[in-house]
Amino acid sequence: MTTTTPTSATPSPRLRVALNGFGNQNKEMAKMLVERNDVEIVAVISNKSNVGKDFGEIIGFDTPYGVLVTGGSEASEVLKKTRPQVAMLSTLSTVGDIESQLRVCAENQVNVVTIAEELLFSWTSAPEKTQEMHDLFEKNNVSLIGSGFIDGACCDMTRTMAAMMHRIEKLEGGLQYNVDQYGKVLAIAHGVGLTEEEFYAPETGPGLTSPTSYPKSYVYNSNEWFAAALGLTVAKTEEVKSPTKASVELYSEAIDRTIPIGQCTGMTVTATTTTKEGVTIIGKQVGKCYEKDDEDWCAWNLEGNPGGVGFTMKAPPTPAMTNTAAISRMFQAVEAPAGYITTDKLPTMAGYVHKCLTERGSVE
Amino acid sequence: MTTTTPTSATPSPRLRVALNGFGNQNKEMAKMLVERNDVEIVAVISNKSNVGKDFGEIIGFDTPYGVLVTGGSEASEVLKKTRPQVAMLSTLSTVGDIESQLRVCAENQVNVVTIAEELLFSWTSAPEKTQEMHDLFEKNNVSLIGSGFIDGACCDMTRTMAAMMHRIEKLEGGLQYNVDQYGKVLAIAHGVGLTEEEFYAPETGPGLTSPTSYPKSYVYNSNEWFAAALGLTVAKTEEVKSPTKASVELYSEAIDRTIPIGQCTGMTVTATTTTKEGVTIIGKQVGKCYEKDDEDWCAWNLEGNPGGVGFTMKAPPTPAMTNTAAISRMFQAVEAPAGYITTDKLPTMAGYVHKCLTERGSVE
Numbered sequence: 001m002t003t004t005t006p007t008s009a010t011p012s013p014r015l016r017v018a019l020n021g022f023g024n025q026n027k028e029m030a031k032m033l034v035e036r037n038d039v040e041i042v043a044v045i046s047n048k049s050n051v052g053k054d055f056g057e058i059i060g061f062d063t064p065y066g067v068l069v070t071g072g073s074e075a076s077e078v079l080k081k082t083r084p085q086v087a088m089l090s091t092l093s094t095v096g097d098i099e100s101q102l103r104v105c106a107e108n109q110v111n112v113v114t115i116a117e118e119l120l121f122s123w124t125s126a127p128e129k130t131q132e133m134h135d136l137f138e139k140n141n142v143s144l145i146g147s148g149f150i151d152g153a154c155c156d157m158t159r160t161m162a163a164m165m166h167r168i169e170k171l172e173g174g175l176q177y178n179v180d181q182y183g184k185v186l187a188i189a190h191g192v193g194l195t196e197e198e199f200y201a202p203e204t205g206p207g208l209t210s211p212t213s214y215p216k217s218y219v220y221n222s223n224e225w226f227a228a229a230l231g232l233t234v235a236k237t238e239e240v241k242s243p244t245k246a247s248v249e250l251y252s253e254a255i256d257r258t259i260p261i262g263q264c265t266g267m268t269v270t271a272t273t274t275t276k277e278g279v280t281i282i283g284k285q286v287g288k289c290y291e292k293d294d295e296d297w298c299a300w301n302l303e304g305n306p307g308g309v310g311f312t313m314k315a316p317p318t319p320a321m322t323n324t325a326a327i328s329r330m331f332q333a334v335e336a337p338a339g340y341i342t343t344d345k346l347p348t349m350a351g352y353v354h355k356c357l358t359e360r361g362s363v364e
Numbered sequence: 365m366t367t368t369t370p371t372s373a374t375p376s377p378r379l380r381v382a383l384n385g386f387g388n389q390n391k392e393m394a395k396m397l398v399e400r401n402d403v404e405i406v407a408v409i410s411n412k413s414n415v416g417k418d419f420g421e422i423i424g425f426d427t428p429y430g431v432l433v434t435g436g437s438e439a440s441e442v443l444k445k446t447r448p449q450v451a452m453l454s455t456l457s458t459v460g461d462i463e464s465q466l467r468v469c470a471e472n473q474v475n476v477v478t479i480a481e482e483l484l485f486s487w488t489s490a491p492e493k494t495q496e497m498h499d500l501f502e503k504n505n506v507s508l509i510g511s512g513f514i515d516g517a518c519c520d521m522t523r524t525m526a527a528m529m530h531r532i533e534k535l536e537g538g539l540q541y542n543v544d545q546y547g548k549v550l551a552i553a554h555g556v557g558l559t560e561e562e563f564y565a566p567e568t569g570p571g572l573t574s575p576t577s578y579p580k581s582y583v584y585n586s587n588e589w590f591a592a593a594l595g596l597t598v599a600k601t602e603e604v605k606s607p608t609k610a611s612v613e614l615y616s617e618a619i620d621r622t623i624p625i626g627q628c629t630g631m632t633v634t635a636t637t638t639t640k641e642g643v644t645i646i647g648k649q650v651g652k653c654y655e656k657d658d659e660d661w662c663a664w665n666l667e668g669n670p671g672g673v674g675f676t677m678k679a680p681p682t683p684a685m686t687n688t689a690a691i692s693r694m695f696q697a698v699e700a701p702a703g704y705i706t707t708d709k710l711p712t713m714a715g716y717v718h719k720c721l722t723e724r725g726s727v728e
Contacts, residue, residue: 032530032669152528157675160524163713164516164688166396167721231717277718305396306684311521311675320670324528348712349527353595354641357531 014040015331018084018110020101021091022046022055022069023183025115029088029323030059038356041065042082047072047091075101079108086333088326089114092185094215095122095129102133102144111142111333113326117218119146120155121225121342124234125216130340138339145333149298149318150175150222151343152325154283157311158300159229160348166305171226173300173310174219174284177318179266180253187254189215190266190287191243199243199264207241207267217241217269219283224273226283229344232275239271244288252289265289325349378404379695382448382474384465385455386410386419386433387547389479393452393687394423402720405429406446411436411455439465443472450697452690453478456549458579459486459493466497466508475506475697477690481582483510484519485589485706488598489580494704502703509697513662513682514539514586515707516689518647521675522664523593524712530669535590537664537674538583538648541682543630544617551618553579554630554651555607563607563628571605571631581605581633583647588637590647593708596639603635608652616653629653689713 015038019026022044033039034056044055046069056065070078079087087110092098098116105112122130137144154175162168179187191199191206199207217239227234243264250259259265266288273281288294296318301310328349336346379402383390386408397403398420408419410433420429434442443451451474456462462480469476486494501508518539526532543551555563555570563571581603591598607628614623623629630652637645652658660682665674692713700710 035530152524156524156527157521159715160516160520160712162716163520163692164685165716166399166684166688166691168716168718229715231719279718306681306688308679308681309677309685310680311677313673313675315672316674317670317672320530321528321673324530324670327530328527348524351523351593352526352529352532354532354643355595 014038015086015334016040016042016082016084017330018043018045018079018082018087019055020045020075020087020089020105022050022058023048023090025090025319025323026088027059028320029090029327030055032323032327034065035358036356037358041067042084043067043078044069045072045075045078046070075104076108079104079110084110086111086113086330088330089116092116093189094118095126095133099129099133103136106136106140106142106144109140109142111336112144113329113333114144114146115148115322115326116146117148117150118215118221119144120148120151120218121221121228121344122146123342124224124237125214125221134340141338143333143336143338144340145329145336145343145346147326147329147343148322149177149325150218152328152349153298153313153316153321154222154300155225155229155343156349158226159344161300161309161311162230162302165302165309168230168279168302168304170280170282170303171300172282172303174286175296175298175318176286177296178290178294179287180289181319182254184254187252187289191264192252192266192289193255193257193259194243194264196243196245196264199267207243209239209241217271217285219269219271219285223271223281223283225342225344226281227273227275228342230279232277232279235274235276237271237273239269241267241269243267244286246291248291250289250291254289259289378402379450379698380404380406380446380448381694382407382409382443382446382451383419384409384439384451384453384469386414386422387412387454388545389454389683389687390452391423392684393454393691394419396687396691398429399722400720401722405431406448407431407442408433409436409439409442410434439468440472443468443474448474450475450477450694452694453480456480457553458482459490459497463493463497467500470500470504470506470508473504473506475700476508477693477697478508478510479512479686479690480510481512481514482579482585483508484512484515484582485585485592485708486510487706488588488601489578489585498704505702507697507700507702508704509693509700509707509710511690511693511707512686513541513689514582516692516713517662517677517680517685518586518664519589519593519707520713522590523708525664525673525675526594526666529666529673532594532643532666532668534644534646534667535664536646536667538650539660539662540650541660542654542658543651544653545683546618548618551616555628556616556630556653557619557621557623558607558628560607560609560628571607573603573605581635581649583633583635583649587635587645587647589706589708590645591637591639592706594643596641596643599638599640601635601637603633605631605633607631608650610655612655614653614655618653623653
């Protein structure tokens with residue numbers, strides 16, 4: 001949370017942004033951010049590659065942007081020097097996975113928006129680590145916000161729709177996405193390339209669920225988000241996982257090998273939340289390597305009064321909307337209360353305003 | 365706009381609501397409002413019938429609610445006596461149609477939420493009358509807000525979705541509704557029961573469009589809303605109307621007669637807005653008497669970066685959502701700035717909160 005308030009007498013300075021992680025997502029994020037009048041990328045941090053190169057050249061600019069990619073070990077130093085107001089953290093999926101990156105940001109008083117899926121609502125899936133991060137960010141007077149496709153296309157859209165309900169009895173919906181678009185770590189977590197036996201193997205099987213199994217699914221987190229947003233008290237959230245299986249031999253880019261017929265291409269998870277108020281929330285995610293004709297979808301329906309309220313997104317551009325949702329939250333992050341702030345506590349995403357774009361053409 | 369601020373030490377008092385008009389829409393609205401802990405209906409005003417009867421008995425309660433329906437001529441008197449904070453005005457469609465009802469509310473310092481379709485954004489369709497009403501409400505320190513299905517399901521949902529766009533080039537969408545659900549005045553305005561010749565007849569034909577023809581379509585108003593919400597400058601909005609025709613002989617409840625094959629069952633309107641920024645907005649409304657298999661729909665798509673962002677509502681409960689959207693705005697009305705405030709200037713609809721409902725069962 002910044003302490004300076006821009007006055008109406010002077011134009012708002014551009015938002016100073018760091019990209020923490022420079023893989024598929026943040027490279028696409030960078031292309032969007034450089035087309036905005038209201039944003040300046042001041043730091044790009046990567047653990048993996050391209051360290052020392054100009055980030056503009058990496059994403060295809062003709063001329064350098066003037067910001068070199070910094071290695072992760074120098075993150076603290078570069079944040080101190082460049083003083084970004086917000087870091088877009090796009091690396092791994094859970095609060096534990098990104099803890100060290102979060103610490104560096106918090107300690108340098110940089111607000112964070114992350115697409116780490118668990119951070120949509122990690123209060124119940126990882127309560128201790130979440131409390132620790134909340135305290136750390138609060139102490140440093142900056143905010144930590146989890147966003148992405150589910151925040152925008154599932155949660156925020158459904159919250160807007162839910163505002164047109166008189167009485168909700170049940171919320172049911174979900175999404176499907178192509179795990180091949182999100183890299184190896186996520187594919188392995190989805191059981192891609194396993195046999196059914198391996199999928200359910202004791203100790204190691206990603207298909208096992210129990211009250212204590214961890215990490216939880218994305219829809220576990222979004223169910224808990226919905227309960228908080230609708231003012232409900234969760235009695236229990238349970239999830240069931242089952243493998244999706246190859247009906248044809250299928251090459252997976254994420255694990256870089258061919259999956260034989262019958263082996264796992266990913267998983268379906270159904271998370272069911274019951275509440276003290278009697279409202280049921282059912283979230284379903286299907287994450288798998290796509291066969292011909294598979295495409296992303298997102299659909300949510302509300303039962304109650306009135307009946308028949310729901311919406312469907314057919315073939316939404318899920319990876320791109322992960323970035324655009326996070327960008328919408330980026331502007332809220334600098335105004336949000338300090339600490340870990342779930343987006344059910346924030347206003348709906350900041351609206352699109354055409355005049356924020358530069359006249360410059362797209363880099364794509 | 366109220367000037368009192370509830371303190372956290374005392375529970376908020378219930379919102380004092382008047383129903384202005386007691387036809388189909390406000391009767392259903394009443395059923396919902398009496399199930400809320402946070403609302404009290406203090407006045408019901410009707411020009412038509414049921415004057416002197418308890419409104420609870422009219423909507424099917426076993427016991428009287430204790431509020432009698434008041435005739436329109438006594439509206440000012442009853443508002444003075446009961447001091448509602450907001451009136452839900454559900455009578456006719458244009459700012460001119462409801463002017464006298466608006467005056468009575470404003471002069472008694474009652475905020476108004478109306479489902480009169482033009483009021484979604486009447487600044488450009490009826491600029492003089494709108495300015496007059498704006499000044500009147502502002503002077504009396506109360507707000508006037510237009511809401512309904514289009515506000516919620518089209519505008520607010522699409523605004524939430526638009527927040528996930530990086531660059532918008534085109535917004536295209538629309539809705540279909542059954543004119544038989546909204547009474548005779550609306551059906552006649554849609555050309556129900558006319559021949560094609562009558563539909564386009566000079567002077568009187570509802571299908572005629574010109575830069576000065578009035579009233580404009582609902583999508584004319586929603587296009588202008590979108591332009592305002594997205595920070596665009598309208599160059600021009602044009603609309604084209606064409607009749608829908610009976611493919612089978614069809615009884616229309618609204619005009620209480622049978623429409624022969626080939627005659628008009630309603631109309632399709634396409635409104636196209638061009639903007640100085642180069643963004644195009646195309647809204648399409650189909651309002652007609654339904655034949656077998658016809659059903660309501662609402663769908664909006666955005667073109668630009670990313671591509672493929674859109675949503676569809678299949679068979680939404682349009683009349684009920686007209687009420688629930690207006691109820692969501694009702695709470696914003698008492699906090700809104702004084703004057704005529706279009707909802708593009710307001711936050712997204714207030715969220716559903718289960719605890720606002722009473723334990724009492726539904727009256728349906």
